[in-house]
Amino acid sequence: MSQTGRFVVLEGGEGVGKSTHALLLTEWFTSLGLSFTCAREPGGTRLGEAVREVLLHHRDLDIPAESELLLMLAARAAFVRDVVRPALERGEIMLADRFEYSTFVYQGIGRGLGLERARELNAFATGGVRPDLVVVLDLSPERAAARRVGRREDRIEGEGQAFLARIHEGYRTVAARDDHAVLVDADGTPEEVQTRIRQILKDRLPEPFGSTEG
Ligand SMILES: Nc1ncnc2c1ncn2[C@@H]1O[C@H](COP(=O)(O)OP(=O)(O)OP(=O)(O)O)[C@@H](O)[C@H]1O
Ligand SMILES: [Mg+2]
Numbered sequence: 546m547s548q549t550g551r552f553v554v555l556e557g558g559e560g561v562g563k564s565t566h567a568l569l570l571t572e573w574f575t576s577l578g579l580s581f582t583c584a585r586e587p588g589g590t591r592l593g594e595a596v597r598e599v600l601l602h603h604r605d606l607d608i609p610a611e612s613e614l615l616l617m618l619a620a621r622a623a624f625v626r627d628v629v630r631p632a633l634e635r636g637e638i639m640l641a642d643r644f645e646y647s648t649f650v651y652q653g654i655g656r657g658l659g660l661e662r663a664r665e666l667n668a669f670a671t672g673g674v675r676p677d678l679v680v681v682l683d684l685s686p687e688r689a690a691a692r693r694v695g696r697r698e699d700r701i702e703g704e705g706q707a708f709l710a711r712i713h714e715g716y717r718t719v720a721a722r723d724d725h726a727v728l729v730d731a732d733g734t735p736e737e738v739q740t741r742i743r744q745i746l747k748d749r750l751p752e753p754f755g756s757t758e759g
Pocket of ligand 1: 559731
């Protein structure tokens, strides 16, 4: 059976469940016999993982917002060239844990660099490759914080509640204006939320998910 390449992205604030649901989705894809590539951003390439380390784990670095944006995009250009495009050309499902929405929301809105500027620079980095579907996990910053208890905070998570509230609102704003985005209620058990996400994939991408059982 030949597959059409599909680019699906999981987005949302800190601790909403992106990585949990990425893993559960790959289990579903496997059970359906679908080929896929799954990667996180920033990351997914050696350059991307190096940039991730600088951006998230060097809390001693004083990183200007402009540098943060450009570093994210530097990683993204490699991610698109080396991971996303090849996966789509092979006809796979490309599942990404964060992509351009994170830049729009964290750097454009959260850091105040402007949504339009974030979009323009992002388009330069991606060469115009866009997701077929963006699943935005929506959870209040308070509930998300409760899920992260006991985990070590990275540089961005350490920004505090006002920043995280701006991120939460930012995702809603950006998703509301985009036909390719769906906001999902991320409250409930992982199983409940995963069922919602699978239903959205079936509804929005009938090829290859629509005709499947389970
Ligand atoms: N529906 C859920 N109910 C309760 N806990 C959950 C649920 N989904 C995920 N969790 C737990 O919440 C924590 C955060 O989830 P996860 O790491 O998947 O979030 P994330 O969005 O990838 O976070 P980050 O932004 O830090 O990468 C984990 O400990 C996970 O086990
Ligand atoms: Mg994660």
